[in-house]
Amino acid sequence: MSTYYSTHGRAFGYALFLFLNLASLPLTAQRAPMDPDFEKHLNQALNDSLSLEVRKKHLTFYYNLVKEIQDDSLKYERISEIVEIASNLKDSVYFHNISNVGHKLALSINKPSFVGDSHWNYAAYYLNEKEYERSYDHYHHAYKLFIEANNDYYAGKMLYNMAYISSKTYDYTGAEILLFRSIKLFEQTGSTLQRYRSFNLLGTIADDMEEFEKGLSYYTTAANLIKELDKWEYNRLQNLNNLGVRLIKMKQFDEALSYFNEALSFPEILRSSPALLAKLLDNRAYCLISLGKHENVVSSMLKAIAIRDSIDDTSGRVISRLRFANYYGKIGDSAQAIVYAKHARELASENNLKRDVLHSLEFLAVYDRKNAVSYLERHIALNKKINAEDRNLRNKFTAIQYETETYIRKNERLLKQKLQLLLISLVSIAILLLIYLNTRQRAKNKQLLLERQEQQYNEDMYLMALAQKSNLEKGRAEERKRISQELHDGIISRLFALRFKWQTIKLSGEAIMLEQHRHFLNLLEELETDIRNLSHEFRNMLYMEDKNFLNGIKTLIKEKSEIGNFTFRFDYEQAEDWENIPFITKINVQRFFEEVLQNVIKHAQATEVTVSIYRDMKVLIFKITDNGKGFSQSQLKKGIGIKNLENRSSKLKGNLEVQSTLNVGTVICLCIPINN
Structure with missing residues (x-):
């Protein structure tokens, strides 16, 4: 059974490639000749129904066009x-000529993926x-370059193909190590x-080592992956064939x-998978022959x-002829068995x-008894040669694997160093x-x-x-108080005494002089009255200044009511407490009232304010409180006025509350905590 898949080559989906890429060729191949049959020539090179010479001719034409491309990567x-196409034309010279050009170009570009x-x-x-x-040596070089x-993904494919080659040379342990890495x-x-393919190959290797339970475990793991694949139906049939071959062994x-x-x-x-169909037909016929059921097996074979x-x-052609040799040997037709065995040997x-x-x-040694000794001698000689070659290859593969492990450890060490450096x-x-x-934060804090x-x-x-203004006003008030007291207690008392004494003096004389005397006495009384009134006015002014805060608020409300054309009521309690x-x-409270009353004038259209x-x-x-038109709380927009009120409230460590109802009015309340 062969579980090898063509992962060493790439899929030949060139028709799609042509459609996507040929249109851009004139842009990159600056000197490329414009041949209208260009696409046709490449398609002919891919047509395996044509002769090899014809295909090579078309491929050479395409190659000559590609040489004119200026972009090295695209070239x-x-x-x-x-x-890839040349590798299937069975012309080693032609293949090596083209591949050498590609290899030299990849080295000149110095890009690991190209090399x-x-x-x-x-x-x-x-x-x-x-x-x-x-082949193994080139896969090994490719693996290191793809790791670099x-x-x-490509590095894993190289390991897979190296494992396949190891299995072909009976280096099963080495193949398993490579497969687990892949x-x-x-x-x-x-x-x-x-x-999926890697576990299938592991199953085949385990069967070849006659570790059948281990092989079944690998095939089962592969089977569990089948439904995740695009062509899962085909892979399921392939898995059934692998399980059947395991049971044959x-x-x-x-x-x-x-x-x-x-x-x-x-x-x-199976109609679209002829290779798998041939395997299944041949394997089923072999089972029937082994069971002694020779009827209807020839047609399948x-x-x-x-x-x-x-x-x-x-490989399948050789296996089919060996199966025919086995069949004819089973039914006793030695001549036909020899014919098919010789044909199989020639092909192999x-x-x-x-x-x-x-x-x-x-x-041949079994069915051609006359030449049995000769066949056995050839068999022994070839077997020794094969074993020596396989042993030599295994030694080389072991050395390469050791080199690979050293390279991996080196990469892991370099990666670890890079990670440490990055950290x-x-x-x-x-x-x-x-x-x-x-x-920066400290600088900001310092700036703040x-x-x-x-x-x-x-x-x-x-x-x-x-404070200076307050002291000045206080000084003025004291001065006024002193003047008032001086007028009242000093001058008025002296004037009163003078007038009283003057009235008690008995005067006599002419009527004109007495009249004039009474006139001056009245003037003196009027002067006394004026000075007393002035003293009382000073006292009244002092009283008014002592009540300046509330009077100032009341005056402010009165002025705003005249501007806003509304009536007002001013309520307060314990007037003497407000001066403390x-x-x-x-100052901030007065500004608060100014801002609110200004908003009442501008927006509320109120007729009464309390x-x-x-x-x-x-x-x-x-x-x-006003009886204006009000507003909806959800429509409250914090304009400059509201923000100013909030700022003043914040400065005073207070709380601002605004309540309003449409067509009813608005209440704005400022609450300020105080310390006794």
Whole structure:
């Protein structure tokens, strides 16, 4: 059974590539000749129904066009596709000429992915030629380059193909190690198909080592991945074939037959997979022959060999002829058995299938008794040669694997160092960033502190000016009080005494002089009255200044009512308490009333306004109520006026409440906490 899949080559979807890329060729191939048949020539090169010479001719035409492309990267990609096509034209000279050009171009570009791709082309070619040592070496180089290019998917495919070659040389342990490494990479890249193929190959290797339970475990793991694949129906049939072949190796032909029959019950799927159909037909016939059921097996075997001949399945063609040799040997037709065995040996020799040559020699030694000794001698000699070659290859593969492991450890160490360096760099950047942010924040805090100090200084200066003004006013009041007292207690008393004494003097004389005397006495009384009135006015002024806060509020309301054409009522309690509040509070409260009354005039259209000032425990309450048009609370927009009120409330550490009802009115209340 062959579980090898053509992952060493790339899919030949060139028709789609042509459609997407040929249109851009004139832009990149600046000197390329404009041939209208360009696309036709490349399609002909891909047409495997044509002769090799005709296909090569068309491919050469396309290659000559590609050489004119100026962009080296695009040129290499096109040449790499030409190399893939050339590897199937069975012309080693032509292949090497093209691939050498591509390899040199990849080296000149110095891009790991391109150089790795060129090694991949060589590896695929040598694998088809069964030159396992050279193929393995190129896959190894490609693997390292794809690792360097951080392309884990292609690196995993290189490991898979190296594992396949190891299994062909019976280095099963080495193959398993490589496959587990490839599976790890495929898990990282999320490639379910490649994981499926890797577990299938692990199952085949386990069967070849006769570890059948282990093989079943790998096949089961592969089967669990099938439904995640795009072509899961085909892969399910492939898995059934693998399970059947496993049972053949265990000599359980009845159980194996059930798997092949189940797979063959899907003819529509197998119609597009002739290679798998040929395998199933041939394997089922082999089971029937092994069970002694020779009826109706020839037709299946003939169909299988016809399919394999038509698709040029070299290994399958050899296996089909060996199966025919086995069939004719079972039914006693030695002559036909010898014919098919010799034909199988010829095909195997032509295609360097040495293990199949050994099998054909075994058949010939059994059925051609006259030449049995000669066949056995050839078998022994070839077997020694193959074992020596395989041993030599295994030693080389072991050395390469050791080199690979050393390379991996080196990469892991470098990656660890890079991660450490990156971590140190990130930590350093974070520390520097924190230092920068801390420095910037400290500078901001310092700036804010300076601004706050400046603001405090300005406020202190303002308060000082207010205090000076207050002291000045207080001095004036004291002076007025002193003058009033001086007038009342000094001058008026003396004038009164003078007038009283003057009235008590008995005067006599002419009537005119007495009249004049009385006139001066009246003038003196009037002067006394004027001075007393002036003294009382001074006292009244002092009284008014003592009540300046409430009077100022009342005056403000009166002025605003005249402007806003509304009536007002001013209610307050305990007038003597209001003069004890701080002067700065009085100023802000007065500004609060100005702002609110101005809003009433501008927006409320009120006819009545009530201003209430009272104290509730340790809270001063200032309330303004109007019967204006009001507004909806949800439509309240915080304009400059509202913001100013909130700012004043915040400065006073107070609380501002605004309540309004449409067509009813508005109540604005400022509550300020105070300390006794």
